[in-house]
Amino acid sequence: MRRKIIAGNWKMHGSRAENTQLVETIISGFAGDDGAECVICPPFVYLHEISRQLRDSAVKLGAQNLSAEAQGAFTGEVSAAMLRDVGCRYVLVGHSERRALYGEDDGLVARKYAAAQAKGLVPILCVGETLAEREGGHTHPVIARQLDAVLAVSDVGTLARAVVAYEPVWAIGTGRTATPEQAQDVHAFVRERIAARDAKIAADLSLLYGGSVKASNASELFAMPDVDGGLIGGASLKAEEFLAICAAALDGRVV
Ligand code: PEP
Numbered sequence: 737m738r739r740k741i742i743a744g745n746w747k748m749h750g751s752r753a754e755n756t757q758l759v760e761t762i763i764s765g766f767a768g769d770d771g772a773e774c775v776i777c778p779p780f781v782y783l784h785e786i787s788r789q790l791r792d793s794a795v796k797l798g799a800q801n802l803s804a805e806a807q808g809a810f811t812g813e814v815s816a817a818m819l820r821d822v823g824c825r826y827v828l829v830g831h832s833e834r835r836a837l838y839g840e841d842d843g844l845v846a847r848k849y850a851a852a853q854a855k856g857l858v859p860i861l862c863v864g865e866t867l868a869e870r871e872g873g874h875t876h877p878v879i880a881r882q883l884d885a886v887l888a889v890s891d892v893g894t895l896a897r898a899v900v901a902y903e904p905v906w907a908i909g910t911g912r913t914a915t916p917e918q919a920q921d922v923h924a925f926v927r928e929r930i931a932a933r934d935a936k937i938a939a940d941l942s943l944l945y946g947g948s949v950k951a952s953n954a955s956e957l958f959a960m961p962d963v964d965g966g967l968i969g970g971a972s973l974k975a976e977e978f979l980a981i982c983a984a985a986l987d988g989r990v991v
Pocket of ligand 1: 747967
């Protein structure tokens with residue numbers, strides 16, 4: 737059975753004081769569920785402290801980025817092993833802000849995915865098209881290129897321990913959400929493309945949608961057959977809103 741996953745990407749927000757309150761509320765609102773995972777991805781500097789706060793809770797920890805290198809003279813970088821060391825289970829790979837603002841190309845994203853896997857982190861591989869690409873009718877080819885780059889470096893079997901997040905760039909932080917039909921179309925495309933290599937891996941893979949998900953639109957998105965949860969940016973910084981999105985992913989069973 738595919739797991740429902742709700743992952744919160746805090747981006748570069750928060751402070752120790754704000755985080756304590758936010759995490760406390762999320763922990764007490766998310767009881768846990770066999771079929772679901774709730775993940776929060778704070779900035780690097782807060783991971784260790786939050787990892788301690790999450791101990792004995794059902795909420796899992798993720799990072800927003802990692803180095804493609806294992807260790808060495810890479811000033812400012814953070815390795816997969818370090819993330820494991822401070823209690824991370826997940827890591828975002830290839831977020832569109834990393835691709836657009838920090839020059840992460842498909843090749844580097846593929847290396848980061850492999851680096852995460854090598855240390856037992858579950859990569860949340862982000863893919864998505866820009867508005868110009870969508871309007872030019874290139875959505876499927878762009879997604880295919882981003883996926884294929886990863887699968888050129890890592891075996892399709894690694895997707896048994898990975899998550900894919902479809903995040904149309906035009907929907908991230910814009911308030912403009914993909915329609916459930918637009919999300920379903922790309923999710924089905926991703927699953928079919930992976931099924932061409934391995935049908936079982938594709939059937940079991942959790943595919944998240946990200947891009948201006950809110951409590952008010954989460955249910956209709958998560959009702960689509962190939963949408964298995966969400967990657968949530970802005971709304972993950974508001975505990976009640978984030979918990980309501982978790983509840984939507986679980987048909988209200990958890991919160
Ligand atoms: C994101 O940062 O991955 C994201 C989807 O942001 P938002 O929910 O704010 O659009």
